[in-house]
Amino acid sequence: MVINSLALNNYRNYLSEEISFSDGINILYGDNAQGKTNILEAIYMLATTKSHRTSKDKELINFNSDEGHIKALINKRDIEYRIDMHLRRSKTKGVAIDRVPVKKTSQLMGMVNVVLFSPEDLDIIKDGPSERRRFIDMELCQLSKIYYSNLSSYNKILNQRNNLLKNIYYDKSQLEMLDVWDAQLVEYGIKIIKDRNNFIDKINEIILDIHKRLTGDKEIIKVIYDRNVSCEDFATELSFKRDVDLRYQTTQVGPHRDDISFLVNDMDVKTYGSQGQQRTAALSLKLSEIEMVKEIIGDNPILLLDDVMSELDSSRREALLSSINDIQTIITCTGYDDFIKERLTIDKVYQVSKGTIQ
Secondary structure, eight states: OEEEEEEEEEETTEEEEEEEOOSSEEEEEOSTTSSHHHHHHHHHHHHHSSOSSOSOGGGGBOTTOSEEEEEEEEEETTEEEEEEEEEESSSOOEEEETTEEOSOGGGGBTTBOEEEEOGGGGGTTTSOHHHHHHHHHHHHHHHOHHHHHHHHHHHHHHHHHHHHHHHHHHOGGGGGGHHHHHHHHHHHHHHHHHHHHHHHHHHHHHHHHHHHHHTTTOOOEEEEEEOSSOTTTHHHHHHHTHHHHHHHTSOOSSGGGOEEEEEETTEEHHHHOOHHHHHHHHHHHHHHHHHHHHHHHSSOOEEEEESOGGGSOHHHHHHHHTTOTTSOEEEEESOSHHHHHTTOOOOEEEEEETTEEO
């Protein structure tokens, strides 16, 4: 799987720009705040329907316009597809595949598979649970339209239940309506828990050898799925915590409170590991993500490296570079001399400056 070209119109700081990519290593270099990450963000949008930097589509549109467009040509198993995304300030985004509009943006999920690696990902171990849940969800949503649908349904039901909890605070007559939302929350929540559990199992099958290689066989890593509640106990716990939910006007139980933890040599690396160990664990996780996507879709994902090389020491950088030989990779950086020193075979180099690409 490769992206052949990307066209941006009134997207972030790009008025009208088009860029073609090699199916090998592509370098986008330039000073900070010139628009390099915006290119990766646009590709990520086509894969996930969401930005990795904002939840508001209107922030993606150029200040001087009410609409923005992303167009890409994707080669997937030797078939080229055109994907168009239309961003509007006052309406939901529109998507077309091969010029045919789709009714739901969820139909785009799985069309493009990307793995994004940014400096923020190196802190995924020590960040809050929401970042680790987001990591699981964004990957599973790319790999499974069913998971995407279940997660969307769960989040809508969760919001409606929380709104009802607030209303009950002022109107106790609505209390019996909670049973309806509880049943639906449990139904979709169980599906999410099962899929996340399978995801963690697959990650553990892959990450062990990768982490051993990164640490010279000195460390053994294990990823633990810290479920907030089990499938079997979800309904019971939700009922048991109802009084607490009513008091705080929010839902205390469910996969929206899940987390994952990382044990290195049976030690919780978030609490007891050094920064180096935390970053190595994060790198192992990302490299595992690449291998898992390959295995599941039977193809290579597109790898997006957003200024991450400058954050890695030489040994970790070498480990990352050795894993991208056969993957289309788009790398942003402030300069590309370091990559030449690493003896990367660079296929295309672009300079990005003030929303223009050369």
